[in-house]
Amino acid sequence: MLSTARRRLRIRRIGLVTGAALLALCVLAAALWWFFPIRRANTRVQALREATLPDYVTADLIPTVGTARSGRTLSDFSGIVIHYVGNPGSSAAGNRNYFATPGTQVVSHFVVGLEGEVIQCLPLWEQSVASNHRNKDTISIEVCHPDETGQFNPATYAAVVRLTAWLCEVGDLSTERVIRHYDVSGKECPRYYVRNEAAWEQFLSDVQQARND
Numbered sequence: 243m244l245s246t247a248r249r250r251l252r253i254r255r256i257g258l259v260t261g262a263a264l265l266a267l268c269v270l271a272a273a274l275w276w277f278f279p280i281r282r283a284n285t286r287v288q289a290l291r292e293a294t295l296p297d298y299v300t301a302d303l304i305p306t307v308g309t310a311r312s313g314r315t316l317s318d319f320s321g322i323v324i325h326y327v328g329n330p331g332s333s334a335a336g337n338r339n340y341f342a343t344p345g346t347q348v349v350s351h352f353v354v355g356l357e358g359e360v361i362q363c364l365p366l367w368e369q370s371v372a373s374n375h376r377n378k379d380t381i382s383i384e385v386c387h388p389d390e391t392g393q394f395n396p397a398t399y400a401a402v403v404r405l406t407a408w409l410c411e412v413g414d415l416s417t418e419r420v421i422r423h424y425d426v427s428g429k430e431c432p433r434y435y436v437r438n439e440a441a442w443e444q445f446l447s448d449v450q451q452a453r454n455d
């Protein structure tokens with residue numbers, strides 16, 4: 243009788259130990275599953291922190307007080323969002339100064355102007371306020387345009403291609419990660435490249451070409 247009771251006790255102990263070991267393994271697996279995506283994300287954000295700006299970029303960061311600049315760090319860098327400013331003929335400096343005006347609700351990382359000039363408005367690792375729910379993991383580029391169609395002129399276009407290709411290199415992102423504001427929220431932005439799907443495809447192909455060069 244006693245030996246049967248002991249055996250049962252032993253079996254129960256073995257069961258408990260096995261259960262605890264399985265539980266520990268599950269916890270470990272869950273921890274690894276959580277930990278590694280975060281590490282990968284941080285690696286890309288770290289790449290933004292360590293990146294040296296190309297010499298064609300002028301840094302003119304907007305103030306943190308009174309503007310939409312939140313100072314929040316990106317949770318990841320997994321995409322680049324292209325916008326158009328929607329204000330024909332306006333300059334990169336003009337749009338940058340608009341972002342810096344107290345009370346404005348928008349700020350992007352870059353503005354590309356009509357002469358191909360590129361102004362950086364935010365540190366690369368900070369979140370912009372331009373791309374809705376993708377603010378947290380993307381770099382945003384606002385692009386100037388001469389008229390209502392929203393088509394970029396040749397100088398602007400070339401600068402956007404070059405800047406986008408550089409950002410892809412920094413984050414080791416494929417051109418599939420380059421998207422329009424339209425792809426995030428359905429907004430008609432950048433207008434010309436939403437209305438002309440072929441022009442958008444050409445843009446992506448030109449970014450890829452710039453990466454290969």
Ligand SMILES: [Zn+2]
Nearest residue numbers: 325326423431
């Ligand atoms: Zn937009």
